[in-house]
Amino acid sequence: MTSLEAFAALDDVALGPFQPKPTTLTAGQEEASAMLWSSPDGSTRIGVWECTPGRFTADRTKAGEYCHIISGSASVKNTDGSGERRLAAGDLLVLPQGWTGEWEIHEHVRKLFIIEAR
Numbered sequence: 001m002t003s004l005e006a007f008a009a010l011d012d013v014a015l016g017p018f019q020p021k022p023t024t025l026t027a028g029q030e031e032a033s034a035m036l037w038s039s040p041d042g043s044t045r046i047g048v049w050e051c052t053p054g055r056f057t058a059d060r061t062k063a064g065e066y067c068h069i070i071s072g073s074a075s076v077k078n079t080d081g082s083g084e085r086r087l088a089a090g091d092l093l094v095l096p097q098g099w100t101g102e103w104e105i106h107e108h109v110r111k112l113f114i115i116e117a118r
Helices: none
Strands: 030-038 044-049 054-060 064-078 085-088 092-095 099-116
Touching: 054 064
Parallel strands: none
Antiparallel strands: 030 044, 044 099, 054 099, 064 085, 064 092, 064 099
């Protein structure tokens, strides 16, 4: 039998402690997260993540990511500066496997993430 998982009130999910953002371009930027579910082989992971204002680089060459913005606002652009998208609460962003770029957090962001490696 397959076990079904459901998660409610994602804006209330307790996160781990805030830590320095490793790929930040802004001094003092921090992030925190909580894992909600992972596939048995580890290829798919679902969780909640928060980040304080600032800029950081991101690399999705090994796995794609779906980002549902729960609160806050941010911008995302490709490494070459093209394709900039502004995001706010309720938006869904798809970062396909192979994407690299930069995030700018304008207002403290909380997102649901789904990371999937193929």
